[in-house]
Amino acid sequence: MADQINRKSKEVWEKFLKIQPEANLMFPDENLIKIFSNRYVEVPKPPAKLLDHGFGSGNNLIFFATKGYECYGLEIAEDLIRVTNEKFEKLNLKVDIKEIIEDSFDYEDNFFNIIVSWNVIHYLGTREKVMKIIDEFYRILKPYGVLILSTLHPDNALFNRFEAIGDNSYKIVEDSPYDNRKGLIMYATKNKNELKDLFLKFSTVKLGFYSNDLFLPERINSARLIYAIK
Numbered sequence: 770m771a772d773q774i775n776r777k778s779k780e781v782w783e784k785f786l787k788i789q790p791e792a793n794l795m796f797p798d799e800n801l802i803k804i805f806s807n808r809y810v811e812v813p814k815p816p817a818k819l820l821d822h823g824f825g826s827g828n829n830l831i832f833f834a835t836k837g838y839e840c841y842g843l844e845i846a847e848d849l850i851r852v853t854n855e856k857f858e859k860l861n862l863k864v865d866i867k868e869i870i871e872d873s874f875d876y877e878d879n880f881f882n883i884i885v886s887w888n889v890i891h892y893l894g895t896r897e898k899v900m901k902i903i904d905e906f907y908r909i910l911k912p913y914g915v916l917i918l919s920t921l922h923p924d925n926a927l928f929n930r931f932e933a934i935g936d937n938s939y940k941i942v943e944d945s946p947y948d949n950r951k952g953l954i955m956y957a958t959k960n961k962n963e964l965k966d967l968f969l970k971f972s973t974v975k976l977g978f979y980s981n982d983l984f985l986p987e988r989i990n991s992a993r994l995i996y997a998i999k
């Protein structure tokens with residue numbers, strides 16, 4: 770099932786910018802701007818090594834690169850890799866991008882100061898796969914390195930499109946005029962302690978959340994946040 774989930778996810782995300790061209794952004798998520806201001810939690814400063822896992826159209830990666838971080842990126846969708854590489858070339862910024870083929874990463878142990886995984890891990894589909902990725906994050910982070918992650922909050926409108934298939938895995942069964950995600954399998958827990966427990970290996974774990982209702986209830990975007998120190 771794991772490979773099937775990845776294949777479906779890749780298929781969906783390859784078409785993402787054709788279906789939602791407005792999501793091809795040059796500016797970052799404002800929550801990340803705030804987190805990286807160092808006024809809420811401590812984030813290693815540039816030129817630290819930073820990995821953006823599932824970087825999408827590269828908008829957050831551009832922000833990190835312009836701040837002076839040594840930037841690395843992982844994606845499953847070739848189209849998003851191409852678009853992001855083009856943006857970096859145009860802006861004359863440096864980035865090292867790899868396509869994700871397997872769920873283990875081709876980086877040495879203790880390599881990164883920061884890993885950002887912004888609204889990605891739920892697309893892995895199962896708790897086992899999410900745990901495996903979190904183990905990889907832990908392995909490739911340096912001691913005292915920081916993981917900054919967001920994933921689904923129970924208020925997220927996506928829950929209204931879900932059918933539970935067991936063990937906190939859900940299938941998106943309702944179509945939406947706004948995306949092509951019907952058919953995807955997602956992992957999501959409504960229980961925040963259960964989410965926090967996935968990061969038990971880390972020495973410090975903080976939970977947060979953000980929520981947006983921009984006048985369209987079907988698109989309420991609520992995410993739980995994790996800040997974890999190795």
Ligand SMILES: C[S@@+](CC[C@H](N)C(=O)[O-])C[C@H]1O[C@@H](n2cnc3c(N)ncnc32)[C@H](O)[C@@H]1O
Binds near residue numbers: 778779782843886893
């Ligand atoms: C909601 S988008 C978030 C993109 C970006 N992080 C952002 O915040 O704008 C989810 C991203 O996860 C990527 N993705 C989906 N399945 C993945 C997987 N198994 N491993 C890594 N990335 C994946 C998708 O290609 C897509 O770019």
